[in-house]
Amino acid sequence: MIEHIASNLPKDFPWTTHIHHFDIIDSTNTKAKELGAKGAPHGTVLIADQQTGGRGRLGRSFHSPPGSGIYLSVILRPQCHASELMHLTCATGTAMCDAVEAACGIRPGIKWTNDLVLEKKKLGGILTELSLNSTGNVNFAVVGIGINCTQQPSDFPEDIRAIATSLKMAAAIPIDRSRVIGAMLVSLEKMSQILFTQKAQIMAQYRSDCITVGQEISVIAGENVRYGTALSVDEEGALVVQFSDGHTEAVSSGEVSIRGMYGYL
Numbered sequence: 001m002i003e004h005i006a007s008n009l010p011k012d013f014p015w016t017t018h019i020h021h022f023d024i025i026d027s028t029n030t031k032a033k034e035l036g037a038k039g040a041p042h043g044t045v046l047i048a049d050q051q052t053g054g055r056g057r058l059g060r061s062f063h064s065p066p067g068s069g070i071y072l073s074v075i076l077r078p079q080c081h082a083s084e085l086m087h088l089t090c091a092t093g094t095a096m097c098d099a100v101e102a103a104c105g106i107r108p109g110i111k112w113t114n115d116l117v118l119e120k121k122k123l124g125g126i127l128t129e130l131s132l133n134s135t136g137n138v139n140f141a142v143v144g145i146g147i148n149c150t151q152q153p154s155d156f157p158e159d160i161r162a163i164a165t166s167l168k169m170a171a172a173i174p175i176d177r178s179r180v181i182g183a184m185l186v187s188l189e190k191m192s193q194i195l196f197t198q199k200a201q202i203m204a205q206y207r208s209d210c211i212t213v214g215q216e217i218s219v220i221a222g223e224n225v226r227y228g229t230a231l232s233v234d235e236e237g238a239l240v241v242q243f244s245d246g247h248t249e250a251v252s253s254g255e256v257s258i259r260g261m262y263g264y265l
């Protein structure tokens with residue numbers, strides 16, 4: 001498996017020697033946090049064929065059946081304070097749009113903040129997690145990405161079937177998972193290089209990829225639901241919302257989830 005992936009990477013790709021593959025694992029993010037705490041270097045990559053405890057944002061699970069999706073986490077070691085890394089999920093989102101476009105010829109959109117979307121359905125998601133020291137500086141970041149690749153509608157559990165899609169369903173071409181993984185790693189490595197030096201360009205691309213901007217949405221924080229219009233995404237990745245009482249507020253992804261007024265989007 002690692003050989004297949006390596007054959008889809010440039011010869012001098014700096015992360016090739018740090019790729020770990022697992023047939024089955026609870027969560028590549030959980031394992032990456034374990035390895036990160038033991039000192040695993042920047043660019044350590046974990047890829048699994050199946051996850052038994054795939055995790056999403058806000059404590060949700062991520063359905064990760066064998067052989068049909070990509071479940072991948074990378075350890076990054078940016079030298080910065082946590083407050084300088086608020087845009088990491090957005091940067092990963094646009095990097096994954098680049099990767100899917102390069103490998104499959106179709107560019108997903110992004111439902112703020114971390115869902116990859118094709119044909120108004122969820123293609124995948126991103127879960128970023130940080131390890132910080134006592135002053136809030138970053139020890140390491142784990143960027144985890146799940147992408148549905150070869151599923152057919154009947155492969156998805158009933159509760160998500162209506163809102164889930166895969167590359168195979170949307171692109172209607174044969175999908176080579178190793179090729180997609182190769183494109184993802186190339187995009188992630190590039191993203192890690194330009195994360196701070198090209199932040200404005202990254203965020204401009206994110207706004208262009210983000211299908212939530214311009215939509216009427218509900219903003220959900222626990223039991224509290226508020227209605228408004230998504231106006232933009234700010235430089236730190238917060239969603240700027242004009243609420244129905246007229247006031248405007250930047251809502252952060254750590255605090256809320258959003259829904260379209262009429263369904264998933």
Ligand code: BTN
Binds near residue numbers: 146
């Ligand atoms: C979401 O939908 O909210 C994010 C889903 C992120 C899933 C990926 S799969 C690889 C990595 N390992 C995990 O447990 N989660 C992420």
